[in-house]
Amino acid sequence: MATMLVQPPFPASHVIPLRTSRLVPPKHSRTKTTRFGDSPSGSTSIYTIRVAEQSSGLVGNDTLVYTKAELYQTLEGINRGIFGAPSAKKSEIEDLVKLLESQNPTPDPTLNLEKLAGCWKLVYSTITILGSKRTKLGLRDFISLGDFFQTIDIPKSKAVNIIKFNVRGFKLLNGQLTIEASFKIASESRVDISYDNSTITPDQLMNVFRTNYDLLLSIFNPEGWLEITYVDDTMRIGRDDKGNIFILERSEKNSISP
Template identity: 80%
Template sequence: MNTEMGWHYNVIKVINRGIFGVPSAKKSAILGLVELLESQNPTPDPTLNLEKVGGCWKLVYSTITILGSKRTKLGLRDFITLGDFFQNIDVAKGKAVNVINFNVRGLNLLNGQLTIEASFKTASKSRVDINYESSTIIPDQLMNLFRKNYDLLLSIFNPDGWLEITYVDDNMRIGRDDSGNIFILERSQESET
């Protein structure tokens, strides 16, 4: 990533990856940066170069939001906090594993994670079709906290549909899904699975 892009990249670094909303001025700045990067995509046919897409990625920003009653129902206001979001892409198997980390206050700072597995197949030079396969929450105490609202939790993070890969280089990937959401991820050296 060149210095100019690195400078702009700091615009994206926002609290909780945008999940709990972003002020409209900041959201506009991020959208402007996304469009700038997309116009300079060094990999215009990403599905023909899937080796650039494979590996572990960490979510930096998304337009998916958990606001109002959804946030309250999931306990994300008071005692459950979101940790890092990782995506592991296995190109050879056509699999993507999303790992969402949670911390629970009051339960000896219990850490847990939601893992969502999906398969993908190439649909065009820049698009993949994604099919949800399975999900798990560990440990059981965290599943017990989410059990009543598990369908709501999955509906927020469900990867079913398609994803247009609009930018990818060695360090960053941007995608847009069929619901109009934008995702910005940075390559991670961590191997969360």
């Protein structure tokens, strides 16, 4: 996920285009609340999506705004893609990602490191946990996945990835896998990432994963390189050396504690 390698105007209020036209500004205002993803506590992340009139106060590049909005719509209901998505849905996401990448407002992200710093939340990845892997890790009924966070510390050249878990068989035990990694600039858009260490807390959760800990790390180990293909104030997109895509959004979360 390192591949997964303040307070922005997005995503608290995503501007959504009408499905009938990606680039034509909507004429009427309405508010729609949708659900996206599961949290360890059982609550659900809520995205308040507004279809609002175009105004001079919005981002100047209308096409970019509407493309991001349509991408958020397309991501609804697939739980970050971690347990797979229909091929048609994946293709649609890929097309929107490519469109955003072609309009990247920060073409040299490693020369603008302030754009990368801080906490990010994963909203989509092509990394999947399917079949026997999902069964071995207990991610069908026994354990559920919560949010994925990544905190980038520019001065230390460090990235901390947090994967939240909830174990229903242990009185709703909440815990997390923490993976620390180092990065160094490889080009104007690429960073090389080295795995440093990982921990699972609390101990009860480590006991649950102990037998399959290597499998867990093989899925989320950030080792390799990451090409940062899009970044603005609220969204970051990257592609890694294994062919995976990662879409993250700015998070208000500042703490990495369980």
